[in-house]
Each structure stands twice: as structure tokens, then as C-alpha cells.
Amino acid sequence: MTARISLEGKVAVVTGAGGGLGRAYVELLAERGARVVVNDLGTDVSGFGKDSTIAEDVADLIRSRGGEAIANSSDVSTPDGGSNLIATTIEHFGRVDLLVNNAGICGSQPFVDATLDDFDQYWRVHLGGPVNTVKAAWPHMVAQRYGKIVLTTSVAGLFGIRGQATYAAAKCGVVGLMRILAIEGAEHGILVNTISPAAYTRMHPAAGSRTPEAEGRRTMPVEAVAPAIVWLASDECSETNSIYNVEAGAIQRIAIVMGPGFSDPHLTPESIAENFAKVQAIEGFSEPGPIEPGT
Numbered sequence: 001m002t003a004r005i006s007l008e009g010k011v012a013v014v015t016g017a018g019g020g021l022g023r024a025y026v027e028l029l030a031e032r033g034a035r036v037v038v039n040d041l042g043t044d045v046s047g048f049g050k051d052s053t054i055a056e057d058v059a060d061l062i063r064s065r066g067g068e069a070i071a072n073s074s075d076v077s078t079p080d081g082g083s084n085l086i087a088t089t090i091e092h093f094g095r096v097d098l099l100v101n102n103a104g105i106c107g108s109q110p111f112v113d114a115t116l117d118d119f120d121q122y123w124r125v126h127l128g129g130p131v132n133t134v135k136a137a138w139p140h141m142v143a144q145r146y147g148k149i150v151l152t153t154s155v156a157g158l159f160g161i162r163g164q165a166t167y168a169a170a171k172c173g174v175v176g177l178m179r180i181l182a183i184e185g186a187e188h189g190i191l192v193n194t195i196s197p198a199a200y201t202r203m204h205p206a207a208g209s210r211t212p213e214a215e216g217r218r219t220m221p222v223e224a225v226a227p228a229i230v231w232l233a234s235d236e237c238s239e240t241n242s243i244y245n246v247e248a249g250a251i252q253r254i255a256i257v258m259g260p261g262f263s264d265p266h267l268t269p270e271s272i273a274e275n276f277a278k279v280q281a282i283e284g285f286s287e288p289g290p291i292e293p294g295t
């Protein structure tokens with residue numbers, strides 16, 4: 001049986017931790033002994049407004065339970081916000097072991113109504129957030145020869161949800177970012193994984209509609225996702241470059257795989273048409289690994 005996993009001595013930064021999933025992450029990280037930095041700009045679900053008290057309230061709660069926590073209300077969608085968050089972390093705790101990029105915004109509109117400015121707003125939070133915070137944390141992790149980074153994707157991007165082009169495009173970009181961070185981090189002892197969570201929060205599509213609130217909170221609580229963050233943060237986990245779906249007490253790896261396909265040195269449009277069933281078949285798939293330039 002696995003001994004109780006402890007994060008004693010580790011410093012964990014979680015963005016967007018003033019509510020929803022992020023709050024559950026910092027609560028469990030602190031319970032397992034990590035010193036935590038609770039970042040949250042305090043926006044509404046669409047990314048508008050500001051409220052620094054929500055991060056402070058969560059940090060207060062953790063301290064009241066005997067944990068170590070500080071609050072930070074930087075906007076991680078800006079380079080200054082990312083730098084400020086990590087500078088504050090180093091100033092208070094002297095290191096950064098875990099960086100969970102969780103901050104996010106959500107909305108719904110048909111693709112035809114989404115402007116490039118709308119895409120830009122989602123890109124800046126979901127993909128810009130990780131870029132800004134990882135850029136600031138990276139030199140510290142390299143110097144320590146140790147670091148764990150968790151990014152957040154969504155089934156909206158991986159599998160598709162109607163009306164979420166802006167959100168989905170940004171959330172899938174996160175997977176591409178993970179691939180490269182995992183490759184470039186490996187030589188420095190930096191491990192990078194991505195979580196695809198589902199839990200009943202103000203952001204979940206079921207909120208306020210199909211699922212009655214009490215039922216949603218019971219069957220898909222945020223607390224059911226947090227153990228995956230502690231596992232990824234722990235020294236017991238040496239995984240990198242993986243995506244995990246975590247919801248309602250279940251966890252499973254999500255992979256991008258390639259079918260065996262059809263090949264012909266004289267490929268023609270007609271031979272593709274004739275062999276399309278083989279082109280489409282996924283049985284006997286492989287999971288390609290990183291590509292080294294020049295190979």
C-alpha cells in the first residue's frame with residue numbers, strides 16, 4: 001500500500017485559486033504540507049471585473065487551519081502579472097516547486113459571432129497565463145534542477161463542445177505548449193503535465209441548467225479533482241508530457257494516437273478513396289513521442 005503522500009517542504013503556486021477547482025487544489029496541497037500561493041484576479045466567469053479579496057479569503061482560511069499561505073491578485077494574462085506572481089512567491093518562500101496554471105474564463109457564442117478580439121481575450125488568459133507564469137518560474141526551476149508544472153485543458157478543446165470556439169482553441173493550444181515544455185524541461189528536471197478537469201463550478205456547462213445544483217455538487221465536486229494535483233506534485237510521480245481527464249472520482253489518461261493507416265509510394269487521390277477505411281481505422285494505433293529536429 002502506498003504511504004501517505006506528503007508535500008512537506010514544497011512551495012506550490014496555483015493561479016485562479018480564489019474559487020472553483022483552484023481553491024480545492026490549494027486547500028488539499030496545504031493539507032498535504034505544501035506552502036501555497038493563492039493567486040486570483042477575482043474576475044466574473046467571462047473575465048470581467050476584479051476582486052482581490054477572494055484570494056485573500058482562501059489564504060486566510062488555509063492559515064486558520066494551520067497551513068502556510070499567501071494571497072496574490074495578479075492578472076496572469078499579462079507578462080507583468082506572471083512576473084509579479086513568481087517574484088512574490090520567491091520573496092516569501094524562496095523557491096517554487098509546483099506551478100498549476102488553472103486560471104480561466106468561459107463563455108459561449110457561435111463561431112460566426114466570435115471576433116478575433118474574442119479569440120485574443122481567451123488566448124491571453126488560457127494560453128498567455130501559462131506562458132507568462134512559466135517564463136517567470138522557469139529560471140528558478142532550472143536553478144533548482146527541479147520543478148513540476150500542471151497546465152489545464154478541457155474536453156471542449158480536446159473533443160468539442162458547440163458554441164465554444166474561442167475557449168476550445170485556447171484550451172487545445174495548451175496541449176501544444178505542454179509538449180514543448182516537457183521536451184525542453186526534461187534536461188532540467190522539470191516535469192510538465194496537463195489536466196482536463198470536470199467539476200461542478202460556476203463555469204461548468206451544467207451549472208444552473210440540466211443538473212440541479214445540489215446534485216451537481218454532490219456527484220462532481222471540485223474536491224474529487226484535487227487528489228490528481230497532489231499526485232502530480234508529489235515525488236512519487238515521475239510522469240511528464242501526459243494529459244489526464246479527472247472528474248467525479250475517476251482519472252484516466254487521454255492520448256493523441258495515430259492509426260496504422262494506408263501507404264503507397266504512388267499515393268493518388270483515387271487510391272486514398274479506395275482505401276479510405278484503412279486511412280480512418282484506429283485499431284493497432286501507435287502513440288508518437290517527441291520529434292527530435294534533424295531526425
Ligand SMILES: NC(=O)c1ccc[n+]([C@@H]2O[C@H](COP(=O)([O-])OP(=O)(O)OC[C@H]3O[C@@H](n4cnc5c(N)ncnc54)[C@H](O)[C@@H]3O)[C@@H](O)[C@H]2O)c1
Pocket residue numbers: 015016017018019020021022039040041042043044045047074075076077101102103104105106125152153154155196197198199200201202203204205
Ligand atoms: N469546471 C469544469 O468542469 C472545467 C472543465 C474543463 C476545464 N476547466 C478549467 O479549469 C480551470 C478552473 O475552472 P473553474 O471551473 O474552477 O472556474 P472558476 O471560474 O470557478 O475559476 C477560475 C478562476 O480564475 C480566475 N481568473 C480568471 N482570469 C484570471 C487572470 N487573468 N488572472 C488570475 N486569475 C484569473 C477567476 O477569478 C476564477 O476565480 C479553468 O482553466 C477552466 O477552463 C474547468
